[in-house]
Amino acid sequence: MNRRWWALVAVSLATFMTYLDNNVVNVALPTIQRDLGLTISGLEWIVSGYMLVFAGLLMAGGRLADVFGRRRVFLTGLAVFTLASAAAGLSGNGATLILSRGLQGVGAALLTPTALALIPRIFPDPRERGTAVGIWSAIGGLALAVGPLTGGFISENWHWGWIYLINVPIGVVTFALAAWAIRGSGPTVRHRLDVPGLLASSLGLFALTYALIEGESRGWTSALILGSFAVAAAAAAAFVLIEVRAEEPMIDLSLFRDRVFSGGMLSMGLWAFGVFGIYFFTALWLQNVLGFTPTQAGAAFVPMALLTAALATIAPRIAGRLGTGPTVAFGLGLMAAGVVALSLVGEGGTYMQIFPWLMVYGVGAGLLVPLTNAILGALPEGRGGVASAVLNVSREVFGLLGVTVLGAILSARQSSSAADGAGPLTAFLDGYQLALVVAAAIIAVGVPVSLISLRSRRAALPTSADAPKIPEPVA
16 A cells, blocks of 8 residues: 555544544543542533643644644644553552643643645545545544443443553554654744743633633633633633734734635534534443443444544545535535434433434535535645644534533523423423524524535545645645
8 A cells, every 4th residue: 555545544643543532431431430539520520621732833833834844743742642541541540640631631732633634635636535534524523433332341340440451553554654644844934933822722712622622610790700701702802913913923813814724624513513413422322321331322423423424535526526516515504404313212212213313414424525625725824734723623613502502502401391390301301403594593503604615615626726736735
């Protein structure tokens, strides 16, 4: 196999590990709590500590990749993530585990934007690049479904530490493969780190992520949460001012005037809003209504994830025939339709009643791969790391918004139904069904957005004149 494809294997494995750690821990939390004697607050920080550091440092990771070289930052992030995984798996107390999870977030923040930015350089040929992005996206999507299944199986059959320790051999193999397959770089295009912009972006993302994670438990109107939102807004304003005046800005804000880039980012965010919320709340439905175990609930999503992965590899060719805009719009439309159908399954529902609609949702998700390829094609020279980080920030923040907003809707409707005399199960279903309808409506907004913003680009088979500019640095 050509060295380029081995490089893709390394990039995809690294992405799989970081995506897996977004959700692998959730179903293992009760076991961890019993073993380490943690409070509910401690459990929350095992999950949110990783997400907070990961989302807060994504922009910094992308910038470091542009300045110091993508290969170098990729390997550094992979080493940090692997070592932190070993520390997390061997943790004997809550403080060590939370600290190790934070270090995993640092490694993931270096890995994730760099992995995506490497693909255009590894695959300069547009046809090969479309296939590579499809494979990378499929593997990342598969991690969303495999995470709960893996976490549930390990927590029920092995020591919980193995949910982190399994990353160690994978990380070692991936590091060796990447060091061999990803070629070194020449001189980098960008030289200044833009420290003020880096600090402002990190502070803003930390504050926003913290507010979204902690808002439900601490109260959305509490001084701490309102203060966090205020800090996030102030840091965002400061970031814009810094970037406008900087000689070498961290982000060229003119990027957002490009309708393909800005519209593609919005479409990606709307997708993330729906997909994070659906996985989270449908897993609750499977356990609360059907009585599934955590492992069974995780396994329920695997057929959908496999279908998404299969579609992802051929979606660029579909987009090459139909155009990126119609393909992405059709995918989002299928996802919205699948979510609406899920909301119609009532109290007497079975898994086989929701299975077809999960598969419809999976087909739609698989057709969204050309969206990533279109955004990659809009990147300017030398900005691949930061631009890829912006895409991942959009996905993470909108995903958190999905869980937060849909969770608030579910809770409010559940409380209202319970106050009207509904039983616990009926009240939960009322809230769950309303949350799904709202999620479907928000996903559906992406249909006109993608048709308008992506109408002139084709994802898989562009002509040489339409091929995206490839940044000069190799790593």
